Amino acid sequence: MTSGLRKGLTSYGDPGFSLFLRKAFIKAMGYSDDALDRPIVGITATGSDFNACHGNVPQLIEAVRRGVMLAGGLPMAFPTISIHESFAHPTSMFLRNLMAMDTEEMIRAQPMDAVVLIGGCDKTVPAQLMAAASADVPAVMLLTGPMLVGHHKGEVLGACTDCRRFWARHRAGEIDAAEIEQLSGRLAPTAGTCMVMGTASTMACIAEVLGFALPGTAAIPATHADRLRAAEHSGAAAVAAARAGGPRPAELLTQQAFRNAQVVLHAIGGSTNGLIHLAAIAGRVGLAIDLDTFDRIGREVPVLIDLKPTGSHYMEHFHHAGGMPRLLRELAGLVDLSARTMAGGTLADAAAAAEDVPGQDVIRPRERPIFPVGGMAVLRGNIAPGGAVIKHAAASAHLLQHTGRAVVFDGVEDLTNRIDDPDLDVTADDILVLRYAGPKGAPGMPEAGYLPIPRKLARQGVKDMVRISDARMSGTAFGTIVLHIVPEAQEGGPLAFLRTGDPITLDVAGRRIDVMVSEAELACRRAGWQRPAPPAGSGRGYANLYQRSVLQADVGCDFDFLLPVGTDPPMEPGGTV
Numbered sequence: 164m165t166s167g168l169r170k171g172l173t174s175y176g177d178p179g180f181s182l183f184l185r186k187a188f189i190k191a192m193g194y195s196d197d198a199l200d201r202p203i204v205g206i207t208a209t210g211s212d213f214n215a216c217h218g219n220v221p222q223l224i225e226a227v228r229r230g231v232m233l234a235g236g237l238p239m240a241f242p243t244i245s246i247h248e249s250f251a252h253p254t255s256m257f258l259r260n261l262m263a264m265d266t267e268e269m270i271r272a273q274p275m276d277a278v279v280l281i282g283g284c285d286k287t288v289p290a291q292l293m294a295a296a297s298a299d300v301p302a303v304m305l306l307t308g309p310m311l312v313g314h315h316k317g318e319v320l321g322a323c324t325d326c327r328r329f330w331a332r333h334r335a336g337e338i339d340a341a342e343i344e345q346l347s348g349r350l351a352p353t354a355g356t357c358m359v360m361g362t363a364s365t366m367a368c369i370a371e372v373l374g375f376a377l378p379g380t381a382a383i384p385a386t387h388a389d390r391l392r393a394a395e396h397s398g399a400a401a402v403a404a405a406r407a408g409g410p411r412p413a414e415l416l417t418q419q420a421f422r423n424a425q426v427v428l429h430a431i432g433g434s435t436n437g438l439i440h441l442a443a444i445a446g447r448v449g450l451a452i453d454l455d456t457f458d459r460i461g462r463e464v465p466v467l468i469d470l471k472p473t474g475s476h477y478m479e480h481f482h483h484a485g486g487m488p489r490l491l492r493e494l495a496g497l498v499d500l501s502a503r504t505m506a507g508g509t510l511a512d513a514a515a516a517a518e519d520v521p522g523q524d525v526i527r528p529r530e531r532p533i534f535p536v537g538g539m540a541v542l543r544g545n546i547a548p549g550g551a552v553i554k555h556a557a558a559s560a561h562l563l564q565h566t567g568r569a570v571v572f573d574g575v576e577d578l579t580n581r582i583d584d585p586d587l588d589v590t591a592d593d594i595l596v597l598r599y600a601g602p603k604g605a606p607g608m609p610e611a612g613y614l615p616i617p618r619k620l621a622r623q624g625v626k627d628m629v630r631i632s633d634a635r636m637s638g639t640a641f642g643t644i645v646l647h648i649v650p651e652a653q654e655g656g657p658l659a660f661l662r663t664g665d666p667i668t669l670d671v672a673g674r675r676i677d678v679m680v681s682e683a684e685l686a687c688r689r690a691g692w693q694r695p696a697p698p699a700g701s702g703r704g705y706a707n708l709y710q711r712s713v714l715q716a717d718v719g720c721d722f723d724f725l726l727p728v729g730t731d732p733p734m735e736p737g738g739t740v
């Protein structure tokens with residue numbers, strides 16, 4: 164098998180000439196023959212002036228380079244797409260698969276024996292893991308790391324759980340324009356990813372339990388010197404993997420690894436988005452996440468991490484309490500610790516080396532959890548025959564069993580136009596329904612599932628209501644919110660047939676979400692339903708590809724043509740996990 168510069172030659176019909184030409188061009192950069200004979204480690208350069216979550220990428224690249232060279236390899240940084248949550252229109256999820264395609268193809272197109280994937284902001288890590296799974300070149304995941312916490316009037320703050328909390332108070336008239344402006348400078352005080360257990364932190368933990376991120380590196384703050392040392396070690400680990408030819412992603416992404424990831428997703432009180440991304444990564448190796456199995460795992464695994472939005476601390480506290488290795492030790496028996504990692508050992512090695520921090524209260528023992536069962540539950544019912552999810556660990560206990568009248572919004576624009584209308588017929592006991600906000604309907608399944616409390620109710624002190632949708636919500640959000648309803652309304656799911664005034668029952672204990680309307684009536688409404696036109700802009704280009712190819716949330720919203728050849732969603736050939 165060819166390696167280094169000889170790998171994947173450009174096709175000129177003469178391999179000798181291809182190598183000669185490649186050397187001629189790369190020597191223009193001043194490399195010696197000795198350097199060019201080393202194992203090559205690619206490094207994804209995902210920094211961007213639009214992406215503060217990746218603000219430390221230039222320093223990380225330098226530290227990775229150092230690690231690669233100290234281990235005798237040749238580092239080669241190359242750019243890929245960078246996606247930031249707040250700078251992606253219409254929504255970052257629309258672009259995740261594009262980043263996965265870009266990353267996969269650049270890993271495959273350029274000669275590298277291993278790659279260090281530098282990612283952090285929500286969609287980047289899943290995109291890179293999806294790419295690594297498909298390219299199947301040894302890959303080390305280096306997270307950019309979480310931001311440090313902010314402070315305001317003696318209170319500790321974190322993006323973006325507290326962004327939402329303060330914005331809700333601003334909407335309710337409790338915080339004026341000057342203070343909300345001041346807060347915008349305090350919620351995200353350093354480079355790095357959101358420092359609560361949002362999607363970025365969730366995916367960092369998932370990357371570590373899947374073995375791609377080196378043990379103990381998921382939660383190191385972006386600006387801590389340990390983050391640079393982790394980068395150096397990641398470079399060295401990539402050289403070791405390049406020399407050994409593995410472990411390759413396919414060797415890490417086993418059924419056992421995906422089960423471990425589901426346990427961790429529950430135990431950290433992780434983002435609902437993590438479930439979609441995990442399904443997408445599994446799909447790349449022909450596996451499916453079985454939602455009912457995920458729910459069953461959640462009944463056995465308690466939430467052990469005391470982080471916002473489920474608890475009260477932040478990622479830097481998780482790191483200083485021992486991070487993922489300490490959590491894995493706590494999860495022994497629930498997680499299969501024989502799973503391999505890119506550090507060369509197993510999760511058991513990581514757990515054994517975990518630091519014991521006296522008095523820490525961020526990583527709880529199993530007998531004293533934050534929440535007695537896992538963070539999420541899977542619901543089914545006549546509204547969600549293909550499933551839906553609720554993060555019940557971050558919901559209001561009194562709303563988990565609730566019947567209310569539907570107040571229906573047709574898409575994000577309708578929601579924006581009417582939610583604060585003083586004449587909107589809505590009470591705190593109603594159930595807000597958002598549809599046509601799924602993978603195809605919006606498009607990109609935006610994080611609009613956290614519907615704002617109507618202003619007139621917010622001003623009366625209403626903090627939470629049952630909200631249901633085919634959209635997603637930010638992992639940093641909280642509330643009694645049912646998400647990812649499958650099939651989405653745009654695909655003719657039952658959500659499309661609801662009407663304002665229909666009684667809906669949420670029964671989290673029974674894992675049900677149902678509309679109390681007869682099957683005959685629903686069938687009648689279905690017969691009269693017409694699929695809305697695809698969203699504007701879907702006629703050409705990437706948006707057209709997206710519209711034709713995106714799958715539903717239960718299988719990860721990947722593109723159908725990116726699954727392994729011969730895989731037909733819902734995926735079964737490799738089995739479910």
Ligand code: FES
Nearest residue numbers: 216284356357363
């Ligand atoms: Fe990048 Fe939150 S916006 S991680």
